[in-house]
Amino acid sequence: MTADQSGPGQTGEDRxxxxxxxxxxxxxxxxxxxxxxxxxxxxxxxxxxxxxxxPGWPPLLLCNGIGVSLELLQPFVDxxxxxxxxxxxxLPGIGGSPAPVVPYHLATLPSLLAGLLDQLGYQQADxxxxxxxxxxxxxxxxxxxQRVRRLVLVATAPGVxxxxxxxxxxxxxxxxxxxxxxxxxxxxxxxxxxxxxxxxPTVARDLLHATTRLGPARxxxxxxxxxxxxxxxxxxxxxxxxxxxxxGDDDPIIxxxxxxxxxxxxxxxxxxxxxxxxxxxxxxxxxxxxxxxxFLNAEPxxxxxxxxxxxxxxxxxxxxxFFSVREQFTDEEWSxxxxxxxxxxxxxxxxxxxxxxxxxxxxxxxxRLPELGIVxxxxxxYGCAGMSPMACGxxxxxxxxxxxxxxVFLGVHAGLAMHSIAMCGSEEQKARWLPDMARMSxxxxxxxxxxxxGSDSVALETxxxxxxxxxxxxxxxxxxxxxxxxxLVVVWARNTEDGQVNGFVVEKGAPGYEARVIEGKVSLRSVxxxxxxxxxxRVPAGNRLAGARSFKDTTRVLATTRSTCAWAALGHATAxxxxxxxxxxxxxxxGEPLASFQIIQQRLVSMLADLTAMQLYCLQIGRLAxxxxxxxxxxxxAKMHNTRKAxxxxxxxxxxxxxxxxxxxxxxxxxxxxxxxxxxFEGTETMQTLIVGRQIxxxxxxx
Numbered sequence: 001m002t003a004d005q006s007g008p009g010q011t012g013e014d015r016x017x018x019x020x021x022x023x024x025x026x027x028x029x030x031x032x033x034x035x036x037x038x039x040x041x042x043x044x045x046x047x048x049x050x051x052x053x054x055p056g057w058p059p060l061l062l063c064n065g066i067g068v069s070l071e072l073l074q075p076f077v078d079x080x081x082x083x084x085x086x087x088x089x090x091l092p093g094i095g096g097s098p099a100p101v102v103p104y105h106l107a108t109l110p111s112l113l114a115g116l117l118d119q120l121g122y123q124q125a126d127x128x129x130x131x132x133x134x135x136x137x138x139x140x141x142x143x144x145x146q147r148v149r150r151l152v153l154v155a156t157a158p159g160v161x162x163x164x165x166x167x168x169x170x171x172x173x174x175x176x177x178x179x180x181x182x183x184x185x186x187x188x189x190x191x192x193x194x195x196x197x198x199x200x201p202t203v204a205r206d207l208l209h210a211t212t213r214l215g216p217a218r219x220x221x222x223x224x225x226x227x228x229x230x231x232x233x234x235x236x237x238x239x240x241x242x243x244x245x246x247x248g249d250d251d252p253i254i255x256x257x258x259x260x261x262x263x264x265x266x267x268x269x270x271x272x273x274x275x276x277x278x279x280x281x282x283x284x285x286x287x288x289x290x291x292x293x294x295f296l297n298a299e300p301x302x303x304x305x306x307x308x309x310x311x312x313x314x315x316x317x318x319x320x321x322f323f324s325v326r327e328q329f330t331d332e333e334w335s336x337x338x339x340x341x342x343x344x345x346x347x348x349x350x351x352x353x354x355x356x357x358x359x360x361x362x363x364x365x366x367x368r369l370p371e372l373g374i375v376x377x378x379x380x381x382y383g384c385a386g387m388s389p390m391a392c393g394x395x396x397x398x399x400x401x402x403x404x405x406x407x408v409f410l411g412v413h414a415g416l417a418m419h420s421i422a423m424c425g426s427e428e429q430k431a432r433w434l435p436d437m438a439r440m441s442x443x444x445x446x447x448x449x450x451x452x453x454g455s456d457s458v459a460l461e462t463x464x465x466x467x468x469x470x471x472x473x474x475x476x477x478x479x480x481x482x483x484x485x486x487x488l489v490v491v492w493a494r495n496t497e498d499g500q501v502n503g504f505v506v507e508k509g510a511p512g513y514e515a516r517v518i519e520g521k522v523s524l525r526s527v528x529x530x531x532x533x534x535x536x537x538r539v540p541a542g543n544r545l546a547g548a549r550s551f552k553d554t555t556r557v558l559a560t561t562r563s564t565c566a567w568a569a570l571g572h573a574t575a576x577x578x579x580x581x582x583x584x585x586x587x588x589x590x591g592e593p594l595a596s597f598q599i600i601q602q603r604l605v606s607m608l609a610d611l612t613a614m615q616l617y618c619l620q621i622g623r624l625a626x627x628x629x630x631x632x633x634x635x636x637x638a639k640m641h642n643t644r645k646a647x648x649x650x651x652x653x654x655x656x657x658x659x660x661x662x663x664x665x666x667x668x669x670x671x672x673x674x675x676x677x678x679x680x681f682e683g684t685e686t687m688q689t690l691i692v693g694r695q696i697x698x699x700x701x702x703x
Contacts, residue, residue: 066173095215141240145239151241194250196283236262245262246288259273383434406526455683463496487507502549523677569646654668
């Protein structure tokens with residue numbers, strides 16, 4: 001690229017350790033030549049870069065985000081077809097364009113773009129706008145539709161009438177400090193830009209500093225002022241050019257729901273949801289350039305082969321977070337969360353309904369769990385995940401948002417069986433069993449409930465009799481998740497010598513152990529519960545859990561699962577609410593979207609209020625668990641509250657979907673019936689109420 005003498009001073013290659021700058025430099029040497037010039041357009045002076053292309057190719061006009069110069073998108077330009085002409089420019093007061101004397105407004109800029117195209121000899125152009133520049137691109141297409149052949153909107157929103165970012169993000173956007181201070185840019189990059197910047201904030205730093213040119217602070221503030229009061233929302237249905245919307249699934253500045261709203265309002269638009277955050281157009285240029293090229297090269301009316309199947313599915317996450325709860329997450333927690341969210345959206349949701357209908361365990365998904373690094377919850381060592389309690393909850397929530405059966409599968413294996421061994425086993429027992437369980441080469445089950453003892457499991461009758469160098473177990477168990485497929489079953493039985501409840505690990509193939517899958521189940525159909533018979537089952541002395549000496553030890557394990565139920569209920573409720581909201585925006589009745597009717601909006605807001613309360617419950621129990629202060633009573637209250645609210649949200653969502661609400665393809669009914677099991681196990685609502693009631697009154701209302 002040939003630049004004027006006032007180009008950026010320090011390049012990425014000059015900055016120590018900046019691989020991004022060196023890559024950019026190599027590309028500039030091998031790409032098509034570009035001309036940089038200063039042009040007077042409409043009384044303003046702009047720094048303009050033009051990459052010449054082949055004759056007959058329409059030019060691509062790029063509109064940048066706030067505070068960044070035209071160099072930001074160099075990786076994207078280099079990834080485009082070299083035959084395509086590309087026009088870039090610095091807005092007034094940004095990069096190399098002089099700052100105007102007085103502020104300007106975005107609504108006045110279409111004439112500036114039209115004048116720029118006139119000077120360059122182009123009657124029409126494809127237009128791509130990113131972030132702030134996306135607003136300019138929308139305004140240009142609305143005001144001068146004859147000048148826009150095709151429109152690409154990247155990481156952008158319809159102005160002031162948008163679903164906003166969190167207050168913390170908005171405050172950071174009010175200042176150009178990240179453009180002035182490289183150290184500060186690296187510190188806030190992950191939180192502000194999301195996506196690849198979370199793992200490698202230096203890429204965002206280099207994009208803002210090593211590869212762009214800093215203008216005066218006044219130019220940044222003029223850009224902020226320019227969008228005050230501006231919105232395109234009411235006019236988006238009138239947008240004429242074919243439009244592609246690109247949005248990241250982890251963009252803190254522009255929440256993904258804005259892209260979905262714009263997609264619904266812009267007729268015939270294409271929506272592509274990509275993995276990543278606000279800066280991926282530059283940070284992952286090759287991947288997104290191919291999507292843009294496919295759109296620009298398509299014949300009129302041609303359907304593009306784009307990777308958007310998950311984004312159009314009713315089960316995909318909308319990222320609902322009205323109270324900005326995600327700001328409380330650490331980087332580790334966010335990383336676990338977003339990894340599982342993508343897994344759920346891309347792999348779980350598309351197949352969950354079919355496995356649920358056939359009542360089959362989805363073994364391919366089960367095998368993926370250890371690959372995600374989430375098996376073992378908060379257990380440290382032995383190959384276990386070693387997550388924080390908050391991360392454990394977030395993983396549970398996301399798995400249940402996709403499929404309650406898969407969430408329960410992992411909950412039984414890791415939350416009950418592995419935790420029993422980790423909390424009550426000796427060091428030798430933990431070393432013997434936990435590594436295989438962390439790899440899921442051995443599956444675990446937890447056998448407590450009996451045919452005659454559910455809520456009063458403390459009165460269990462299964463017996464354990466010492467015999468020589470081992471124990472003999474007799475009795476029966478019911479509702480034992482994975483009991484028919486597990487390699488290691490933690491059986492709770494009463495010691496015939498002292499009457500205390502002890503824990504024993506029964507290994508697969510033990511004579512006298514029989515398990516029969518309970519059939520006819522209409523909740524959590526893709527995970528199998530079993531009825532177990534123990535007929536003189538011999539267990540070696542080394543398989544008796546050393547620290548499981550009474551029922552109090554059993555309750556220590558169960559205390560963690562009550563909070564797990566609260567997180568699981570939140571996952572199901574989130575799925576139901578997101579499906580209802582998307583359906584209300586897409587479904588038209590009486591010539592209008594369902595979402596335009598007052599009663600639908602009232603119901604959605606009521607659902608959102610309950611969902612937000614559930615999120616806050618989970619946030620607090622996560623904090624208490626991390627501080628070692630989560631009690632069984634508090635966990636029980638959270639379980640009672642969240643399962644109750646989740647059932648109401650799912651019922652409302654099912655009703656809002658009308659007849660479609662009972663179809664598996666529409667997701668909600670599956671979540672609605674799966675919630676019934678979660679509402680019941682690990683202590684029914686009635687039992688949790690009695691336990692909390694005893695705590696606050698000091699009076700036990702049950703024996």
